[in-house]
Amino acid sequence: MICNLIKFEHVNKTLGQTRVLNNFNMTADVGKILCIIGPSGCGKTTILQLLAGLEQADSGKITGTEAMRASYVFQEPRLLHWKTVAQNIDFVLNDVVALEQRQELVSEYLNLMGLHDYRNSYPKSLSGGMKQRLALCRAFAYPHDLLLLDEPFKSLDTPLRLGLVRQLSRMWQSAPRTIVLVTHNIMDALLLGHRILVLSARPTVILKEVLMELPLAQRNVAQEPLPSNHAQMLALLEAENTRAFPSLDNSGRFL
Amino acid sequence: MKSFSLLTRGLTPLLGLLLFFVCWFAASRLYNPVILPSPVDVVQSALNVTADGQLWEHGRQSIIRGLTGFSLAVIVGVPLGLLIGLNPIAASLLRPMVVALQVIPLISWLLLAMIWIGFSKVPVFVVLVTTIPLIIINTIQGVRSIDKQLLQMACVFHIAKPRIFREIYLPQVLPYLFAGISTALGTTWKALAMSEFLSVHQGIGARMAVARINLETAELFAWTLILIVLGLLTDRLLPCLVTRKMSHWM
Numbered sequence: 001m002i003c004n005l006i007k008f009e010h011v012n013k014t015l016g017q018t019r020v021l022n023n024f025n026m027t028a029d030v031g032k033i034l035c036i037i038g039p040s041g042c043g044k045t046t047i048l049q050l051l052a053g054l055e056q057a058d059s060g061k062i063t064g065t066e067a068m069r070a071s072y073v074f075q076e077p078r079l080l081h082w083k084t085v086a087q088n089i090d091f092v093l094n095d096v097v098a099l100e101q102r103q104e105l106v107s108e109y110l111n112l113m114g115l116h117d118y119r120n121s122y123p124k125s126l127s128g129g130m131k132q133r134l135a136l137c138r139a140f141a142y143p144h145d146l147l148l149l150d151e152p153f154k155s156l157d158t159p160l161r162l163g164l165v166r167q168l169s170r171m172w173q174s175a176p177r178t179i180v181l182v183t184h185n186i187m188d189a190l191l192l193g194h195r196i197l198v199l200s201a202r203p204t205v206i207l208k209e210v211l212m213e214l215p216l217a218q219r220n221v222a223q224e225p226l227p228s229n230h231a232q233m234l235a236l237l238e239a240e241n242t243r244a245f246p247s248l249d250n251s252g253r254f255l
Numbered sequence: 256m257k258s259f260s261l262l263t264r265g266l267t268p269l270l271g272l273l274l275f276f277v278c279w280f281a282a283s284r285l286y287n288p289v290i291l292p293s294p295v296d297v298v299q300s301a302l303n304v305t306a307d308g309q310l311w312e313h314g315r316q317s318i319i320r321g322l323t324g325f326s327l328a329v330i331v332g333v334p335l336g337l338l339i340g341l342n343p344i345a346a347s348l349l350r351p352m353v354v355a356l357q358v359i360p361l362i363s364w365l366l367l368a369m370i371w372i373g374f375s376k377v378p379v380f381v382v383l384v385t386t387i388p389l390i391i392i393n394t395i396q397g398v399r400s401i402d403k404q405l406l407q408m409a410c411v412f413h414i415a416k417p418r419i420f421r422e423i424y425l426p427q428v429l430p431y432l433f434a435g436i437s438t439a440l441g442t443t444w445k446a447l448a449m450s451e452f453l454s455v456h457q458g459i460g461a462r463m464a465v466a467r468i469n470l471e472t473a474e475l476f477a478w479t480l481i482l483i484v485l486g487l488l489t490d491r492l493l494p495c496l497v498t499r500k501m502s503h504w505m
Binding site: 052054069070071072074076078080082083091092094095096142 | 415418
Protein backbone atom coordinates (compact mmCIF):
# COMPACT_ATOMS: atom_id res chain seq x y z
CA MET A 1 0.00 0.00 0.00
CA ILE A 2 1.38 3.41 -0.97
CA CYS A 3 1.29 5.75 1.98
CA ASN A 4 0.66 9.43 1.21
CA LEU A 5 1.55 10.69 4.63
CA ILE A 6 4.55 10.61 6.91
CA LYS A 7 3.23 10.49 10.45
CA PHE A 8 4.69 11.01 13.90
CA GLU A 9 2.26 9.52 16.40
CA HIS A 10 2.82 10.08 20.13
CA VAL A 11 6.58 10.11 19.61
CA ASN A 12 8.81 10.42 22.66
CA LYS A 13 12.52 10.98 22.42
CA THR A 14 15.06 11.66 25.15
CA LEU A 15 18.64 12.64 24.38
CA GLY A 16 20.87 12.26 27.44
CA GLN A 17 18.84 13.70 30.32
CA THR A 18 16.72 15.90 28.08
CA ARG A 19 13.26 14.92 26.89
CA VAL A 20 13.35 16.45 23.41
CA LEU A 21 10.02 15.23 22.07
CA ASN A 22 7.13 14.53 24.39
CA ASN A 23 4.09 12.79 22.93
CA PHE A 24 4.77 14.59 19.65
CA ASN A 25 2.43 14.29 16.69
CA MET A 26 3.10 15.57 13.19
CA THR A 27 2.08 14.90 9.61
CA ALA A 28 3.93 15.52 6.35
CA ASP A 29 2.53 15.01 2.86
CA VAL A 30 4.54 12.67 0.66
CA GLY A 31 5.75 14.52 -2.42
CA LYS A 32 5.35 17.96 -0.80
CA ILE A 33 7.61 20.38 1.04
CA LEU A 34 7.23 20.61 4.81
CA CYS A 35 8.99 23.49 6.56
CA ILE A 36 9.62 23.41 10.28
CA ILE A 37 10.52 26.57 12.14
CA GLY A 38 11.08 26.95 15.84
CA PRO A 39 13.55 28.07 18.50
CA SER A 40 16.95 26.45 18.99
CA GLY A 41 16.80 23.23 20.96
CA CYS A 42 13.10 22.61 20.34
CA GLY A 43 13.80 19.30 18.59
CA LYS A 44 13.82 20.25 14.90
CA THR A 45 17.08 18.41 14.17
CA THR A 46 15.90 15.43 16.23
CA ILE A 47 12.82 15.21 13.99
CA LEU A 48 15.08 15.06 10.92
CA GLN A 49 17.34 12.47 12.55
CA LEU A 50 14.32 10.32 13.39
CA LEU A 51 13.15 10.61 9.78
CA ALA A 52 16.63 9.66 8.50
CA GLY A 53 16.84 6.71 10.87
CA LEU A 54 19.89 8.16 12.63
CA GLU A 55 17.93 8.11 15.90
CA GLN A 56 15.17 5.79 17.05
CA ALA A 57 12.09 6.99 18.92
CA ASP A 58 11.90 5.84 22.56
CA SER A 59 8.19 5.22 22.05
CA GLY A 60 5.45 6.13 19.61
CA LYS A 61 5.26 5.46 15.89
CA ILE A 62 6.86 7.02 12.83
CA THR A 63 5.26 5.74 9.64
CA GLY A 64 5.51 6.48 5.94
CA THR A 65 9.32 6.57 5.60
CA GLU A 66 9.94 2.82 5.48
CA ALA A 67 10.41 2.52 1.73
CA MET A 68 12.04 5.93 1.30
CA ARG A 69 15.68 6.60 0.55
CA ALA A 70 16.70 9.73 2.41
CA SER A 71 19.25 12.36 1.51
CA TYR A 72 20.39 14.86 4.14
CA VAL A 73 21.98 18.28 4.32
CA PHE A 74 23.37 18.70 7.82
CA GLN A 75 23.85 21.99 9.62
CA GLU A 76 27.60 21.59 9.08
CA PRO A 77 28.84 20.67 5.57
CA ARG A 78 30.42 17.37 6.78
CA LEU A 79 32.82 17.08 3.84
CA LEU A 80 35.74 14.71 3.41
CA HIS A 81 38.71 17.08 3.41
CA TRP A 82 41.01 14.54 1.76
CA LYS A 83 38.76 14.29 -1.30
CA THR A 84 38.27 16.89 -4.00
CA VAL A 85 34.97 18.70 -4.54
CA ALA A 86 33.95 16.25 -7.30
CA GLN A 87 35.11 13.23 -5.29
CA ASN A 88 32.98 14.35 -2.32
CA ILE A 89 29.86 14.06 -4.47
CA ASP A 90 31.06 10.88 -6.15
CA PHE A 91 31.63 9.36 -2.68
CA VAL A 92 27.88 9.12 -1.99
CA LEU A 93 26.98 8.11 -5.55
CA ASN A 94 29.52 5.30 -5.83
CA ASP A 95 27.27 2.47 -4.62
CA VAL A 96 23.98 3.65 -6.10
CA VAL A 97 24.71 5.18 -9.51
CA ALA A 98 26.36 3.49 -12.49
CA LEU A 99 29.88 4.64 -13.28
CA GLU A 100 29.03 6.25 -16.63
CA GLN A 101 26.24 8.36 -15.11
CA ARG A 102 28.21 9.47 -12.09
CA GLN A 103 30.54 11.92 -13.84
CA GLU A 104 27.58 13.43 -15.66
CA LEU A 105 25.59 13.80 -12.45
CA VAL A 106 28.54 15.33 -10.59
CA SER A 107 29.12 17.88 -13.37
CA GLU A 108 25.42 18.71 -13.61
CA TYR A 109 25.07 19.53 -9.91
CA LEU A 110 28.41 21.34 -9.70
CA ASN A 111 27.25 23.56 -12.57
CA LEU A 112 23.92 24.09 -10.84
CA MET A 113 25.64 25.33 -7.67
CA GLY A 114 28.32 27.34 -9.49
CA LEU A 115 31.12 25.12 -8.25
CA HIS A 116 32.27 23.67 -11.54
CA ASP A 117 35.54 25.63 -11.56
CA TYR A 118 36.38 24.13 -8.17
CA ARG A 119 35.75 20.47 -9.04
CA ASN A 120 39.40 19.54 -8.48
CA SER A 121 39.89 21.77 -5.42
CA TYR A 122 39.92 20.45 -1.88
CA PRO A 123 37.27 21.66 0.62
CA LYS A 124 40.01 23.35 2.67
CA SER A 125 40.32 25.97 -0.08
CA LEU A 126 36.56 26.74 -0.22
CA SER A 127 34.73 29.44 1.73
CA GLY A 128 32.06 28.49 4.30
CA GLY A 129 29.28 29.26 1.85
CA MET A 130 30.90 27.20 -0.92
CA LYS A 131 31.30 24.26 1.44
CA GLN A 132 27.61 24.47 2.27
CA ARG A 133 26.76 24.59 -1.46
CA LEU A 134 28.90 21.50 -1.96
CA ALA A 135 26.94 19.75 0.80
CA LEU A 136 23.74 20.75 -1.00
CA CYS A 137 25.18 19.42 -4.27
CA ARG A 138 25.97 16.10 -2.63
CA ALA A 139 22.47 15.77 -1.15
CA PHE A 140 20.69 16.80 -4.37
CA ALA A 141 22.78 14.45 -6.53
CA TYR A 142 22.15 11.44 -4.29
CA PRO A 143 19.08 9.55 -5.59
CA HIS A 144 16.42 10.09 -2.94
CA ASP A 145 12.71 10.06 -2.18
CA LEU A 146 13.03 12.12 0.97
CA LEU A 147 15.26 15.19 1.23
CA LEU A 148 16.03 16.37 4.76
CA LEU A 149 17.46 19.86 5.03
CA ASP A 150 18.72 21.12 8.38
CA GLU A 151 19.17 24.88 8.08
CA PRO A 152 20.89 24.42 4.73
CA PHE A 153 21.12 28.10 3.82
CA LYS A 154 22.26 29.52 7.14
CA SER A 155 25.85 30.32 6.15
CA LEU A 156 24.89 31.90 2.83
CA ASP A 157 24.37 35.57 1.98
CA THR A 158 20.85 36.71 1.06
CA PRO A 159 21.16 36.82 -2.78
CA LEU A 160 22.76 33.38 -2.83
CA ARG A 161 20.22 32.05 -0.35
CA LEU A 162 17.29 33.29 -2.45
CA GLY A 163 18.93 31.86 -5.57
CA LEU A 164 19.25 28.45 -3.95
CA VAL A 165 15.70 28.62 -2.61
CA ARG A 166 14.45 29.23 -6.17
CA GLN A 167 16.76 26.46 -7.43
CA LEU A 168 15.39 24.04 -4.87
CA SER A 169 11.86 25.05 -5.80
CA ARG A 170 12.58 24.48 -9.54
CA MET A 171 14.12 21.09 -8.74
CA TRP A 172 11.04 20.13 -6.79
CA GLN A 173 8.77 21.26 -9.62
CA SER A 174 10.69 19.18 -12.17
CA ALA A 175 10.71 16.10 -9.92
CA PRO A 176 8.38 16.42 -6.93
CA ARG A 177 9.80 14.61 -3.90
CA THR A 178 9.20 14.84 -0.19
CA ILE A 179 11.30 17.58 1.38
CA VAL A 180 11.49 18.43 5.07
CA LEU A 181 13.22 21.76 5.65
CA VAL A 182 14.22 22.95 9.09
CA THR A 183 14.93 26.66 9.15
CA HIS A 184 15.08 29.73 11.35
CA ASN A 185 14.12 31.92 8.43
CA ILE A 186 10.41 32.52 7.97
CA MET A 187 10.91 33.81 4.40
CA ASP A 188 12.55 30.50 3.37
CA ALA A 189 9.60 28.64 4.84
CA LEU A 190 7.11 30.88 3.04
CA LEU A 191 8.95 30.58 -0.24
CA LEU A 192 9.24 26.81 -0.17
CA GLY A 193 6.71 25.23 2.16
CA HIS A 194 3.43 23.58 1.21
CA ARG A 195 2.98 23.04 4.91
CA ILE A 196 4.67 25.15 7.58
CA LEU A 197 4.93 24.07 11.19
CA VAL A 198 5.85 26.54 13.91
CA LEU A 199 7.18 24.65 16.91
CA SER A 200 7.35 25.90 20.47
CA ALA A 201 10.33 25.66 22.79
CA ARG A 202 10.42 22.47 24.90
CA PRO A 203 8.09 20.78 25.64
CA THR A 204 7.73 20.80 21.85
CA VAL A 205 4.23 21.34 20.53
CA ILE A 206 3.04 22.64 17.19
CA LEU A 207 2.08 26.27 17.83
CA LYS A 208 0.77 26.85 14.34
CA GLU A 209 0.33 24.75 11.23
CA VAL A 210 -0.13 26.62 7.96
CA LEU A 211 -1.13 24.99 4.70
CA MET A 212 -0.11 26.86 1.53
CA GLU A 213 -1.79 25.99 -1.70
CA LEU A 214 1.26 27.07 -3.64
CA PRO A 215 4.52 28.22 -2.06
CA LEU A 216 5.75 31.67 -3.05
CA ALA A 217 8.79 30.47 -4.98
CA GLN A 218 6.60 28.37 -7.21
CA ARG A 219 4.60 31.45 -8.17
CA ASN A 220 7.85 32.94 -9.49
CA VAL A 221 7.27 36.09 -7.47
CA ALA A 222 10.22 35.73 -5.10
CA GLN A 223 11.64 39.08 -6.19
CA GLU A 224 8.31 40.90 -6.07
CA PRO A 225 6.48 42.33 -3.04
CA LEU A 226 4.50 39.77 -1.10
CA PRO A 227 0.90 39.35 -2.28
CA SER A 228 -1.55 40.41 0.38
CA ASN A 229 -2.53 36.88 1.40
CA HIS A 230 1.13 35.93 1.85
CA ALA A 231 1.84 39.15 3.68
CA GLN A 232 -0.97 38.23 6.04
CA MET A 233 0.51 34.75 6.36
CA LEU A 234 3.93 36.20 7.19
CA ALA A 235 2.38 38.46 9.81
CA LEU A 236 0.52 35.49 11.24
CA LEU A 237 3.66 33.35 11.41
CA GLU A 238 5.63 36.19 12.96
CA ALA A 239 2.90 36.65 15.53
CA GLU A 240 3.04 32.94 16.36
CA ASN A 241 6.80 33.10 16.57
CA THR A 242 6.71 36.08 18.90
CA ARG A 243 4.97 33.80 21.36
CA ALA A 244 7.90 31.41 21.29
CA PHE A 245 10.85 33.73 20.68
CA PRO A 246 11.96 37.07 22.02
CA SER A 247 12.21 38.84 18.64
CA LEU A 248 13.06 38.68 14.96
CA ASP A 249 15.61 40.69 13.02
CA ASN A 250 14.87 42.59 9.79
CA SER A 251 15.50 39.57 7.57
CA GLY A 252 13.06 37.44 9.49
CA ARG A 253 15.74 35.51 11.41
CA PHE A 254 15.32 34.83 15.06
CA LEU A 255 17.59 36.91 17.27
CA MET B 256 65.43 42.08 4.32
CA LYS B 257 63.93 38.92 2.86
CA SER B 258 67.25 37.78 1.38
CA PHE B 259 68.94 38.59 4.68
CA SER B 260 66.51 36.37 6.59
CA LEU B 261 66.95 33.58 4.02
CA LEU B 262 70.72 33.88 4.37
CA THR B 263 70.43 33.88 8.15
CA ARG B 264 68.14 30.88 8.10
CA GLY B 265 70.54 28.95 5.87
CA LEU B 266 73.75 29.92 7.59
CA THR B 267 72.78 29.81 11.28
CA PRO B 268 72.61 26.00 11.58
CA LEU B 269 75.94 25.69 9.74
CA LEU B 270 77.49 28.25 12.06
CA GLY B 271 76.13 26.34 15.06
CA LEU B 272 77.61 23.10 13.71
CA LEU B 273 80.94 24.80 13.05
CA LEU B 274 80.99 26.22 16.58
CA PHE B 275 80.28 22.73 17.97
CA PHE B 276 83.18 21.20 16.04
CA VAL B 277 85.54 24.04 17.07
CA CYS B 278 84.62 23.50 20.75
CA TRP B 279 85.00 19.72 20.35
CA PHE B 280 88.36 20.18 18.64
CA ALA B 281 89.53 22.57 21.37
CA ALA B 282 88.37 20.21 24.14
CA SER B 283 90.07 17.22 22.48
CA ARG B 284 93.39 19.11 22.77
CA LEU B 285 92.98 19.10 26.55
CA TYR B 286 92.27 15.37 26.97
CA ASN B 287 93.84 12.04 26.01
CA PRO B 288 92.38 10.71 22.67
CA VAL B 289 91.14 7.64 24.57
CA ILE B 290 88.87 9.95 26.62
CA LEU B 291 87.96 12.43 23.86
CA PRO B 292 89.24 11.94 20.30
CA SER B 293 89.32 14.95 17.96
CA PRO B 294 86.75 15.30 15.16
CA VAL B 295 89.55 14.66 12.66
CA ASP B 296 90.35 11.29 14.34
CA VAL B 297 86.64 10.37 14.27
CA VAL B 298 86.26 11.21 10.57
CA GLN B 299 89.47 9.27 9.86
CA SER B 300 88.11 6.29 11.78
CA ALA B 301 84.77 6.51 9.90
CA LEU B 302 86.66 6.51 6.59
CA ASN B 303 88.69 3.49 7.75
CA VAL B 304 85.61 1.39 8.66
CA THR B 305 84.10 2.35 5.32
CA ALA B 306 87.25 1.51 3.36
CA ASP B 307 87.90 -1.87 4.99
CA GLY B 308 84.32 -3.02 4.36
CA GLN B 309 83.20 -3.04 8.02
CA LEU B 310 80.54 -0.40 7.41
CA TRP B 311 78.92 -2.47 4.65
CA GLU B 312 79.20 -5.75 6.53
CA HIS B 313 77.99 -4.58 9.94
CA GLY B 314 75.82 -1.69 8.77
CA ARG B 315 73.90 -4.01 6.46
CA GLN B 316 73.29 -6.47 9.30
CA SER B 317 72.02 -3.68 11.57
CA ILE B 318 69.77 -2.16 8.92
CA ILE B 319 68.23 -5.58 8.11
CA ARG B 320 67.62 -6.30 11.82
CA GLY B 321 66.31 -2.81 12.55
CA LEU B 322 63.92 -2.71 9.59
CA THR B 323 62.75 -6.31 10.23
CA GLY B 324 61.84 -5.54 13.85
CA PHE B 325 60.29 -2.22 12.87
CA SER B 326 58.27 -3.74 9.98
CA LEU B 327 56.97 -6.49 12.27
CA ALA B 328 55.92 -3.79 14.76
CA VAL B 329 53.98 -1.98 12.01
CA ILE B 330 52.42 -5.21 10.66
CA VAL B 331 51.25 -6.33 14.12
CA GLY B 332 50.77 -2.90 15.73
CA VAL B 333 48.47 -1.25 13.18
CA PRO B 334 45.73 -3.94 13.21
CA LEU B 335 46.02 -4.18 17.02
CA GLY B 336 45.71 -0.40 17.34
CA LEU B 337 42.68 -0.40 15.04
CA LEU B 338 41.09 -3.22 17.03
CA ILE B 339 41.66 -1.49 20.36
CA GLY B 340 40.47 1.86 18.97
CA LEU B 341 37.32 0.45 17.41
CA ASN B 342 36.29 -2.21 19.91
CA PRO B 343 35.66 -1.22 23.55
CA ILE B 344 35.99 -4.85 24.74
CA ALA B 345 39.35 -5.25 22.99
CA ALA B 346 40.35 -1.87 24.45
CA SER B 347 39.67 -2.89 28.05
CA LEU B 348 41.31 -6.27 27.43
CA LEU B 349 44.47 -5.17 25.62
CA ARG B 350 45.13 -1.57 26.65
CA PRO B 351 46.78 -2.48 30.02
CA MET B 352 49.15 -4.82 28.15
CA VAL B 353 50.13 -2.06 25.74
CA VAL B 354 50.84 0.29 28.66
CA ALA B 355 52.89 -2.47 30.35
CA LEU B 356 54.85 -3.01 27.11
CA GLN B 357 55.58 0.69 27.01
CA VAL B 358 56.98 0.94 30.54
CA ILE B 359 59.03 -2.28 30.70
CA PRO B 360 62.72 -1.23 30.69
CA LEU B 361 64.78 -2.07 27.62
CA ILE B 362 67.30 -4.03 29.71
CA SER B 363 64.54 -6.33 31.01
CA TRP B 364 63.52 -7.18 27.45
CA LEU B 365 67.16 -7.76 26.51
CA LEU B 366 67.82 -10.19 29.33
CA LEU B 367 64.52 -12.03 28.90
CA ALA B 368 65.00 -12.31 25.13
CA MET B 369 68.47 -13.83 25.65
CA ILE B 370 66.87 -16.53 27.81
CA TRP B 371 63.78 -17.07 25.67
CA ILE B 372 64.93 -16.94 22.04
CA GLY B 373 68.73 -17.14 21.97
CA PHE B 374 71.22 -14.38 21.24
CA SER B 375 70.98 -14.06 17.46
CA LYS B 376 67.34 -12.95 17.35
CA VAL B 377 67.54 -10.60 20.34
CA PRO B 378 68.01 -7.34 18.34
CA VAL B 379 64.96 -7.95 16.12
CA PHE B 380 62.85 -8.91 19.15
CA VAL B 381 63.96 -5.89 21.18
CA VAL B 382 63.25 -3.50 18.30
CA LEU B 383 59.82 -5.11 17.89
CA VAL B 384 58.78 -4.82 21.54
CA THR B 385 60.11 -1.29 22.00
CA THR B 386 58.50 0.17 18.87
CA ILE B 387 55.17 -1.69 18.83
CA PRO B 388 53.59 0.31 21.71
CA LEU B 389 54.38 3.55 19.86
CA ILE B 390 52.63 2.26 16.72
CA ILE B 391 49.64 0.90 18.66
CA ILE B 392 49.11 4.01 20.79
CA ASN B 393 49.31 6.37 17.82
CA THR B 394 46.88 4.21 15.84
CA ILE B 395 44.46 4.22 18.79
CA GLN B 396 44.70 8.02 19.00
CA GLY B 397 44.00 8.22 15.27
CA VAL B 398 40.88 6.06 15.60
CA ARG B 399 39.68 8.07 18.63
CA SER B 400 40.06 11.30 16.67
CA ILE B 401 37.72 10.13 13.89
CA ASP B 402 35.06 12.74 13.14
CA LYS B 403 31.81 11.07 14.28
CA GLN B 404 29.76 13.48 12.17
CA LEU B 405 31.37 12.04 9.03
CA LEU B 406 30.38 8.54 10.15
CA GLN B 407 26.81 9.77 10.61
CA MET B 408 26.92 11.30 7.10
CA ALA B 409 28.17 7.98 5.67
CA CYS B 410 25.37 6.18 7.51
CA VAL B 411 22.69 8.45 5.97
CA PHE B 412 24.05 7.83 2.47
CA HIS B 413 24.27 4.06 3.10
CA ILE B 414 28.00 3.82 2.40
CA ALA B 415 29.22 0.21 2.65
CA LYS B 416 31.36 -0.61 5.71
CA PRO B 417 34.55 -1.48 3.79
CA ARG B 418 34.35 1.90 2.05
CA ILE B 419 33.75 3.69 5.37
CA PHE B 420 36.90 2.02 6.70
CA ARG B 421 38.94 2.77 3.58
CA GLU B 422 37.67 6.25 2.79
CA ILE B 423 36.80 7.72 6.21
CA TYR B 424 38.77 5.85 8.86
CA LEU B 425 42.11 5.36 7.09
CA PRO B 426 42.64 8.94 5.88
CA GLN B 427 42.01 10.22 9.41
CA VAL B 428 44.17 7.58 11.12
CA LEU B 429 47.14 7.85 8.73
CA PRO B 430 48.55 11.19 9.98
CA TYR B 431 48.63 9.77 13.53
CA LEU B 432 50.11 6.51 12.27
CA PHE B 433 52.90 8.30 10.42
CA ALA B 434 53.69 10.35 13.53
CA GLY B 435 53.97 7.03 15.42
CA ILE B 436 56.13 5.51 12.69
CA SER B 437 58.46 8.53 12.78
CA THR B 438 58.92 8.24 16.56
CA ALA B 439 59.29 4.46 16.31
CA LEU B 440 62.00 4.78 13.65
CA GLY B 441 64.03 6.99 15.99
CA THR B 442 63.64 4.44 18.77
CA THR B 443 64.55 1.57 16.41
CA TRP B 444 68.22 2.55 16.02
CA LYS B 445 68.69 3.23 19.74
CA ALA B 446 67.16 -0.12 20.76
CA LEU B 447 69.07 -1.92 18.01
CA ALA B 448 72.50 -0.57 19.02
CA MET B 449 71.86 -1.41 22.66
CA SER B 450 70.70 -4.97 21.95
CA GLU B 451 73.51 -5.67 19.44
CA PHE B 452 76.00 -4.31 21.98
CA LEU B 453 74.96 -6.94 24.51
CA SER B 454 73.88 -9.93 22.48
CA VAL B 455 75.58 -10.46 19.08
CA HIS B 456 78.97 -10.30 17.33
CA GLN B 457 77.83 -8.66 14.10
CA GLY B 458 76.26 -5.26 13.61
CA ILE B 459 76.99 -1.66 14.55
CA GLY B 460 76.25 -2.21 18.25
CA ALA B 461 78.55 -5.24 18.31
CA ARG B 462 81.37 -3.21 16.72
CA MET B 463 80.84 -0.53 19.36
CA ALA B 464 81.32 -3.21 22.04
CA VAL B 465 84.61 -4.30 20.40
CA ALA B 466 85.80 -0.69 20.07
CA ARG B 467 85.04 -0.12 23.77
CA ILE B 468 87.03 -3.21 24.82
CA ASN B 469 89.98 -2.11 22.63
CA LEU B 470 89.72 1.47 23.93
CA GLU B 471 89.28 2.68 20.33
CA THR B 472 87.21 5.69 21.31
CA ALA B 473 87.50 7.32 17.88
CA GLU B 474 85.90 4.22 16.31
CA LEU B 475 83.20 4.27 18.99
CA PHE B 476 82.45 7.87 18.00
CA ALA B 477 82.55 6.90 14.30
CA TRP B 478 79.92 4.17 14.77
CA THR B 479 77.81 6.61 16.80
CA LEU B 480 78.10 9.09 13.94
CA ILE B 481 76.97 6.39 11.50
CA LEU B 482 73.93 5.64 13.71
CA ILE B 483 73.07 9.35 13.78
CA VAL B 484 73.27 9.51 9.96
CA LEU B 485 71.10 6.37 9.72
CA GLY B 486 68.50 7.88 12.09
CA LEU B 487 68.48 11.21 10.25
CA LEU B 488 68.16 9.49 6.87
CA THR B 489 65.15 7.41 7.90
CA ASP B 490 63.61 10.35 9.76
CA ARG B 491 63.88 12.63 6.70
CA LEU B 492 62.99 9.94 4.16
CA LEU B 493 59.57 9.14 5.67
CA PRO B 494 58.18 12.72 5.59
CA CYS B 495 59.50 13.13 2.02
CA LEU B 496 57.60 10.02 0.97
CA VAL B 497 54.32 10.89 2.65
CA THR B 498 54.05 14.67 2.97
CA ARG B 499 53.34 15.38 -0.69
CA LYS B 500 50.66 12.69 -0.80
CA MET B 501 49.03 13.69 2.48
CA SER B 502 49.41 17.48 2.62
CA HIS B 503 45.71 18.08 1.88
CA TRP B 504 44.60 15.50 4.43
CA MET B 505 46.05 17.36 7.39
